[in-house]
Amino acid sequence: MKALIIVDAQIDFMPGGALEVSRGHEIVPVINRVLPKFELAVATQDWHPQNHKSFYTNHEGKSPFEEITLHGLAQVLWPNHCVQGTKGAEFHPQINMNPVEAIFRKGMNPEIDSYSGFYDNGRKVSTGLAGYLREKGATDLYFCGLAADICVYFTMMDALEEGFNVHLISDATKALDQSAFETQLNSFSSKGIRALYSSEL
Ligand code: VGL
Ligand code: ZN
Numbered sequence: 001m002k003a004l005i006i007v008d009a010q011i012d013f014m015p016g017g018a019l020e021v022s023r024g025h026e027i028v029p030v031i032n033r034v035l036p037k038f039e040l041a042v043a044t045q046d047w048h049p050q051n052h053k054s055f056y057t058n059h060e061g062k063s064p065f066e067e068i069t070l071h072g073l074a075q076v077l078w079p080n081h082c083v084q085g086t087k088g089a090e091f092h093p094q095i096n097m098n099p100v101e102a103i104f105r106k107g108m109n110p111e112i113d114s115y116s117g118f119y120d121n122g123r124k125v126s127t128g129l130a131g132y133l134r135e136k137g138a139t140d141l142y143f144c145g146l147a148a149d150i151c152v153y154f155t156m157m158d159a160l161e162e163g164f165n166v167h168l169i170s171d172a173t174k175a176l177d178q179s180a181f182e183t184q185l186n187s188f189s190s191k192g193i194r195a196l197y198s199s200e201l
Contacts, residue, residue: 003138007145012088044117118158144172
């Protein structure tokens with residue numbers, strides 16, 4: 001069974017948001033168009049407390065996009081984004097969230113970041129997404145959302161490891177760093193990820 005996974009389609013990742021992805025809003029109509037083609041749709045939501053250690057403001061003298069080591073893991077320091085309960089953490093208001101059956105929140109532990117919708121960056125704590133999808137009978141996961149090179153990418157990597165067939169809807173995602181994403185794209189077919197356009201669904 002095919003399931004649509006909408007990754008972090010939140011206001012802070014849209015143009016004008018705290019951690020904006022260029023042309024991020026262009027994915028919204030594409031997501032709305034593909035939604036009816038899926039029997040199951042779920043979303044992930046970046047959901048940080050204000051004291052999250054991925055925020056540069058929580059490190060004395062650091063600037064946005066600087067890299068540090070946090071509990072032994074490389075960590076980019078981001079502008080404060082997707083703070084629990086704020087407008088920026090909400091889904092884009094034009095996305096039809098009605099058919100979305102479940103929302104998996106991530107990034108709540110202030111000590112560790114969580115790019116993937118399945119596990120934190122230390123691969124220690126699970127959100128339960130893999131078990132949920134398996135119990136629902138999903139075999140093929142179709143990914144969309146933001147940002148292509150970060151949370152979409154790491155969620156797809158974990159999906160492969162969890163044994164799902166992984167597909168990326170290329171016109172329903174946008175990258176924070178386009179050149180990083182192009183490098184990732186070149187490795188997709190060898191990893192077993194199929195990239196397709198929404199028109200092929
Ligand atoms: C994301 C950086 C920090 C994303 C989330 O959704 O791609 N990127 N938190
Ligand atoms: Zn985040």
